[in-house]
Amino acid sequence: MSPPPVAATPAALEWVRRLSARHGPLMFHQSGGCCDGSSPMCYPLGEFRVGPRDVLLGEIEGSPYYIDADQFERWKHTRLTLDVVPGRGAGFSLEAPEGVRFLIRSDLCEIP
Amino acid sequence: MRYAQPNTEGAKVNYQSRYDNFIGGEFVKPARGEYFQNITPVTGRPFCEVARSTHEDVERALDAAHGAKGRWGKTAPAERARILNKIADVMEQNIELLAVSESWDNGKPVRETLAADLPLAIDHFRYFAGCLRAEEGSLAELDEHTVAYHLKEPLGVVAQIIPWNFPLLMAAWKLAPALAAGNCVVLKPAEQTPATILLWAQLVGNLLPPGVLNIVNGFGIEAGKPLAQSSRIAKVAFTGETTTGRLIMQYASDNLIPVTLELGGKSPNIFFADVLDKDDDFRQKALEGFAMFALNQGEVCTCPSRALIDRKIYGAFLDMAVTRTRQTSPGNPLDTDTRLGAQASNDQLEKILSYIDIGKKEGAKLLAGGERVRLGGDLDGGYYVAPTIFEGHNKMRIFQEEIFGPVVSVTGFEGFDQAIEIANDSLYGLGAGVWTRDMHQAFRAGRALEAGRVWTNCYHLYPAHAAFGGYKKSGIGRETHRMMLDHYQQTKNLLVSYDPKPMGFF
Numbered sequence: 001m002s003p004p005p006v007a008a009t010p011a012a013l014e015w016v017r018r019l020s021a022r023h024g025p026l027m028f029h030q031s032g033g034c035c036d037g038s039s040p041m042c043y044p045l046g047e048f049r050v051g052p053r054d055v056l057l058g059e060i061e062g063s064p065y066y067i068d069a070d071q072f073e074r075w076k077h078t079r080l081t082l083d084v085v086p087g088r089g090a091g092f093s094l095e096a097p098e099g100v101r102f103l104i105r106s107d108l109c110e111i112p
Numbered sequence: 113m114r115y116a117q118p119n120t121e122g123a124k125v126n127y128q129s130r131y132d133n134f135i136g137g138e139f140v141k142p143a144r145g146e147y148f149q150n151i152t153p154v155t156g157r158p159f160c161e162v163a164r165s166t167h168e169d170v171e172r173a174l175d176a177a178h179g180a181k182g183r184w185g186k187t188a189p190a191e192r193a194r195i196l197n198k199i200a201d202v203m204e205q206n207i208e209l210l211a212v213s214e215s216w217d218n219g220k221p222v223r224e225t226l227a228a229d230l231p232l233a234i235d236h237f238r239y240f241a242g243c244l245r246a247e248e249g250s251l252a253e254l255d256e257h258t259v260a261y262h263l264k265e266p267l268g269v270v271a272q273i274i275p276w277n278f279p280l281l282m283a284a285w286k287l288a289p290a291l292a293a294g295n296c297v298v299l300k301p302a303e304q305t306p307a308t309i310l311l312w313a314q315l316v317g318n319l320l321p322p323g324v325l326n327i328v329n330g331f332g333i334e335a336g337k338p339l340a341q342s343s344r345i346a347k348v349a350f351t352g353e354t355t356t357g358r359l360i361m362q363y364a365s366d367n368l369i370p371v372t373l374e375l376g377g378k379s380p381n382i383f384f385a386d387v388l389d390k391d392d393d394f395r396q397k398a399l400e401g402f403a404m405f406a407l408n409q410g411e412v413c414t415c416p417s418r419a420l421i422d423r424k425i426y427g428a429f430l431d432m433a434v435t436r437t438r439q440t441s442p443g444n445p446l447d448t449d450t451r452l453g454a455q456a457s458n459d460q461l462e463k464i465l466s467y468i469d470i471g472k473k474e475g476a477k478l479l480a481g482g483e484r485v486r487l488g489g490d491l492d493g494g495y496y497v498a499p500t501i502f503e504g505h506n507k508m509r510i511f512q513e514e515i516f517g518p519v520v521s522v523t524g525f526e527g528f529d530q531a532i533e534i535a536n537d538s539l540y541g542l543g544a545g546v547w548t549r550d551m552h553q554a555f556r557a558g559r560a561l562e563a564g565r566v567w568t569n570c571y572h573l574y575p576a577h578a579a580f581g582g583y584k585k586s587g588i589g590r591e592t593h594r595m596m597l598d599h600y601q602q603t604k605n606l607l608v609s610y611d612p613k614p615m616g617f618f
Contacts, residue, residue, distance in 0.1 A: 032354045033354040
């Protein structure tokens, strides 16, 4: 069985739990483009209105993780791991004021 | 020469320990009294505290802006233009202070801020001052007695959210047209790079009537979101990435207001075979054009981060390009000889390294760089990356996503059609570069590329009066041109009958 397309490091899981305790249920949306592009954005569940062209990649601690369908086409050969690093980020992601930033690490999917 | 670090002996810049918000013409403490530490990527250490604002501060700024909008919108264009020119003059008088500060806050080399960021920002205010003086409505004579007048009116109060890669220049890109058009602004600088905009506000803020310009600092989720969601703004302008761009559009749709968005790209830089035809200045210019991927440490929405090289010259050109790139390495941003400075933040550094990692995992060949650079001493904690060249193919993620670092991904093409096909195989369409001695080919390529700007035999020029903006997922709107005034104005149509007689319908 192939591993899930999105996973999380223990440090990221800890932050997801901490943010969830403070803000309630969460969601993630994978960004693209410049500045903080290619970074995951973490919002209160429902804050970002998911459209018909968003793909549900998986869940992290019960929080859905979405990516735009066109972007998914270009990313689908890789498996994503949510990690967290010291930093600040931009955008409206929930963790930024805590002095940390979620980050995506990637591995190649095994070709069946 | 090397500028002294801020707040040391002989420094051009001496920061206060703490900065507040600029609201209603004065610096105002944040409502909740909280501040965040502002870090310089040059050393990785904090150097001042900045207001950590919340919705109360946003409301206060909106109150000030709404209080000022009536008078500012009716201020004569000549007077608004005079103030914009005065802002430019004061910036010019303080160019070293602002340039050194921008370097310290963002990590970019002072060589660039002195030669590009500041002169361009200054010129931007002058350009829009000039546009404003030349701006006209129109009238149409519909029949002998009926005239349609079209008059431009400001939108009122607008929100602007500024990125961290060119903090002052991007603020100027947005502020100059908005203020010229007669709007009042609530601006939120990026939380990574608020310092220079605040120094700038200290210098020029009071040239504007109180409330016309308001700067609210803080985190996106705490200050940016209530600003973008507010029902009291008439428009929101944002530069950043796609998810936040979509979120801002969602907020704007709730209020039925327009947005302008600039969301980045993955810009192709195409080198046709004839660039090597002669060993001349143009060959050197093209090689310089390749190396431009490292400009501003790659933290440019239009970074030429995909180099497409004609197979006929592939090996020879790439050898020269690699040699040229290896001549550049990161150094002290405050040294005027340094061409490559620090990445803007630790998380940005980590993201770049994560992309270098995926590039290797996908089998791209590393031809140069590929690692963090430790400069030692005082700068050891700074965020420096060696200019990096990967060789691979366009389906790799390092060819599809803006890394926002000094990283270029190189591939080859066979013939014109394949060059365009690879170049356009991207979700984005902000910038592109075309290098050729054949101007017929240059024109055909320029028209075939799905990008808002095609630099032709040049790259990374950002003059006012050349429109900048994206195709596809790169955004909405065109900045750095007179047409941006239209994004900050309403059209009032007065449909006037000069016929004294009744219509005779009823």
